[in-house]
Amino acid sequence: LHEEIIDFYDFMSPRPEEAAMRREVVKRIETVIKDLWPTADVQIFGSFSTGLYLPTSDIDLVVFGKWERPPLQLLEQALRKHNVAEPYSIKVLDKATVPIIKLTDQETEVKVDISFNVETGVKAARFIKEYMKKYSLLPYLILVLKQFLLQRDLNEVFTGGISSYSLILMAISFLQLHPRIDARRADENLGMLLIEFFELYGRNFNYLKTGIRIKNGGAYIAKEEIMKLMTNGYRPSMLCIEDPLLPGNDVGRSSYGAMQVKQVFDYAYIVLSHAVSPLARSYPNRDSE
Structure with a gap:
């Protein structure tokens, strides 16, 4: 069982190509965000930043900037305009404890969650x-x-x-x-x-x-x-x-x-x-x- 766990870990661990592909996804989204708010700071948290992610795991991003309220709708429109996400995949969850935008990247089908000004993650x-x-x-x-x-x-x-x-x-x-x-x-x-x-x-x-x-x-x-x-x-x-x-x-x-x-x-x-x-x-x- 010990060897099986190690084999499983080696098999499931992210390959360099997978990590690179995910970084590309982040870059695409970051470009849209910086386009809207040049001073915004985009950070990765969750399993992609710890390396503890499975091939099916999503990417968690948080955007830091000076807003009264999280500008979910603004970013949603910009993401639609730039065709970053699959059109029907963008969802704005503004009633959640932590309001987020959920989307699936058009090119890679990787799922992404974007939140605003939340330091906990x-x-x-x-x-x-x-x-x-x-x-x-x-x-x-x-x-x-x-x-x-x-x-x-x-x-x-x-x-x-x-x-x-x-x-x-x-x-x-x-x-x-x-x-x-x-x-x-x-x-x-x-x-x-x-x-x-x-x-x-x-x-x-x-x-x-x-x-x-x-x-x-x-x-x-x-x-x-x-x-x-x-x-x-x-x-x-x-x-x-x-x-x-x-x-x-x-x-x-x-x-x-x-x-x-x-x-x-x-x-x-x-x-x-x-x-x-x-x-x-x-x-x-x-x-x-």
């Missing part, structure tokens, strides 16, 4: 990169888990799954609090870690009472504690992860499908632990179960 990407340096095994776990959730339609908050940021914080917490110190070493067995991740979040983690904290080396804390920090009487959600960059914000807040995710993690734990158990080797013909 850029900071989060920086934060994740720091932890990737600290835990060299993190990217391997993340790519496997992302693909695992993608195949089950649980990789988007609005389809009842969990966000990539939640998933990454769950993985960081798993490594931080792992009882075996060597779990953080580069030569640790990835197969073992993946099974233990599924066991923790599929079986053992108490979603009802416990929240996840990343800062200060990581901890599990009672949801009551987290509630005290929450702004405007907000109650912790089922999957409760304290935002390491914004205490009082619960990253798992909109992950309504946390229990479906728990279920598939539990199922994966059963299947994988059976597949690697010594007994499984004595029944070679039963591995199709």
Whole structure:
């Protein structure tokens, strides 16, 4: 399983051509933005900036500039005029918590989300990169888990799954609090870690009472504690992860499908632990179960 994870990672990792193609997409959109607002600053965040993206992942862009309100409609018109996006793919989500423009690039069919003046994404990407340096095994776990959730339609908050940021914080917490110190070493067995991740979040983690904290080396804390920090009487959600960059914000807040995710993690734990158990080797013909 360890070798399979490494092979999968090598196979799914972005090729230089893929990265170059995505940079071209960014450049095309940036040109349109700079055309409108020469002083605007366009930054990449999300999986494209951390390198933790699958071929199907979208590109997250944020535009910094001086506007009263995010100029979504203006940019939408400009993008249409320059034929950057597939005509029917441009959507303006101005009612969302973070208003964004969604589009699909005409040439490459890569999906792009554009937001305005939101610093959290850029900071989060920086934060994740720091932890990737600290835990060299993190990217391997993340790519496997992302693909695992993608195949089950649980990789988007609005389809009842969990966000990539939640998933990454769950993985960081798993490594931080792992009882075996060597779990953080580069030569640790990835197969073992993946099974233990599924066991923790599929079986053992108490979603009802416990929240996840990343800062200060990581901890599990009672949801009551987290509630005290929450702004405007907000109650912790089922999957409760304290935002390491914004205490009082619960990253798992909109992950309504946390229990479906728990279920598939539990199922994966059963299947994988059976597949690697010594007994499984004595029944070679039963591995199709």
